[in-house]
Amino acid sequence: MSFRxxxxxxxxxxxxLMLSLAGCGREPAATGNGNAADETMVLGFAQLGAESSWRxxxxxxxxxxxxxxxxxxxxxxxxxxxxxxIKAIRSFIAYQVDVIAFAPIVKTGWDNVLSxxxxxxxxxxxxxxxxxxxxxxxxxxxxxxxFITEGLMAGDFLKKKFxxxxxxVNIVELFGTVGAAPALGRSEGFREAIKDDSRFHIICSxxxxxxxxxxxxxxxxxLKYYDDIDVLYSHNDSMTLGAIExxxxxxxxxxxxxxxxTIDGEQEAVDALKAGxxxxxxxxxxxxGPTIMDTAKKIKEGExxxxxxxxxxxxxxxxxxxxxxxxxGY
Ligand code: GZL
Numbered sequence: 001m002s003f004r005x006x007x008x009x010x011x012x013x014x015x016x017l018m019l020s021l022a023g024c025g026r027e028p029a030a031t032g033n034g035n036a037a038d039e040t041m042v043l044g045f046a047q048l049g050a051e052s053s054w055r056x057x058x059x060x061x062x063x064x065x066x067x068x069x070x071x072x073x074x075x076x077x078x079x080x081x082x083x084x085x086i087k088a089i090r091s092f093i094a095y096q097v098d099v100i101a102f103a104p105i106v107k108t109g110w111d112n113v114l115s116x117x118x119x120x121x122x123x124x125x126x127x128x129x130x131x132x133x134x135x136x137x138x139x140x141x142x143x144x145x146x147f148i149t150e151g152l153m154a155g156d157f158l159k160k161k162f163x164x165x166x167x168x169v170n171i172v173e174l175f176g177t178v179g180a181a182p183a184l185g186r187s188e189g190f191r192e193a194i195k196d197d198s199r200f201h202i203i204c205s206x207x208x209x210x211x212x213x214x215x216x217x218x219x220x221x222x223l224k225y226y227d228d229i230d231v232l233y234s235h236n237d238s239m240t241l242g243a244i245e246x247x248x249x250x251x252x253x254x255x256x257x258x259x260x261x262t263i264d265g266e267q268e269a270v271d272a273l274k275a276g277x278x279x280x281x282x283x284x285x286x287x288x289g290p291t292i293m294d295t296a297k298k299i300k301e302g303e304x305x306x307x308x309x310x311x312x313x314x315x316x317x318x319x320x321x322x323x324x325x326x327x328x329g330y
Contacts, residue, residue: 041072041099041296042095043074043099044074044092044095045062045066045075045076046101046102046103047076047077047078047103048080048102048104049080051210052212052236052266053264053330054284055286056330057286057329058286058288061287065292066289069290071296071297076088080177082105082106085105086109086113088102089102089113089114092117092122093120096122098122100117100124101125101127102124102127103126104130105177106180111135114133114135114139115138117138123299125142125296126142127142128144128286129180140299140305141306141309143309144288144309144311146185146313147182147189148192150186150189150284150313151185152192154186154280155189155192155194157315158194158200158233158261159193159197161279161280169230171200171232172205172206172219172233173187173190174215174234174235174243175187175205175235176208176210180210182235206218210235211238211239212241214239215241216246217242220249223246223252230258231260231261234261235263236263237266237269238264238266240269241269244272244277244278254272254278255272255279260277260278261278261280263284264286265284265313266330267327267328270322273316273318273322280317280318283313283316284313285311287329
């Protein structure tokens with residue numbers, strides 16, 4: 001963690017601690033008649049990191065949407081560490097924000113801090129990733145993609161790509177962050193889609209942590225060990241783009257020697273699809289900001305909101321009119 005970041009976090013936590021000790025938190029501005037003026041809504045957002053272009057776009061979407069919605073945003077970025085997200089949520093509780101939203105880096109380990117938010121009467125929105133908990137009251141709703149469906153879409157493309165013949169199809173999977181909902185869901189959906197076709201063999205699954213550098217590192221090692229890979233199924237474009245670098249360094253033609261299926265829909269991946277280096281891109285919409293802000297306002301006003309608000313994810317394949325794909329924005 002940089003000194004600047006540590007200083008910022010320290011100041012943030014001291015302020016929150018002082019506010020909580022003073023038992024005051026946020027004091028509504030008084031009006032002439034002594035009633036609290038309409039307070040501008042405060043939303044605390046704990047982002048998980050900046051590991052991919054998808055995440056950067058997601059962050060920009062949240063910040064822009066808060067500005068446009070007139071919501072005061074307290075934003076903390078956890079540098080891929082769950083303990084930092086938990087600290088950020090605790091600081092939001094101490095400050096008595098109106099709503100907390102966060103992208104849980106992994107599915108487990110949230111019950112304690114979310115119980116504290118519940119005790120403080122602060123509603124919680126899960127964004128982008130889900131959690132495992134026995135207490136469904138710990139969060140109000142989830143806003144993001146359906147990762148199992150994304151995996152099913154990827155598997156369905158594979159079945160179309162390899163028509164019925166007897167040839168074994170060897171698959172390498174680049175797994176996202178271990179324990180993360182998108183990685184677990186994309187893995188589950190893909191396996192569900194191909195489980196009835198005995199030709200498909202997943203010969204290796206290795207985590208690249210959703211990062212380009214780690215995707216390249218993983219694929220470099222895999223290529224040294226296996227010389228009969230037919231397909232790469234990668235849980236995100238950043239890892240895929242790193243893997244493509246590794247393939248090219250090994251003299252392998254991506255999209256031809258090895259069929260590539262990837263998820264997110266970054267511009268660079270769509271450009272590689274158009275160049276024939278990738279065969280299928282399953283979209284995962286990062287621009288969740290407007291829905292988060294709209295939902296947060298409804299929750300603050302006491303309106304009912306759906307338990308799951310799913311993004312609509314498209315799929316783009318080598319068989320489509322690729323000029324129809326809109327500019328991606330990330
Ligand atoms: C999916 C999101 C994933 C993206 C990756 O909703 O959580 O995290 O697929 C990002 O690019 O790192």
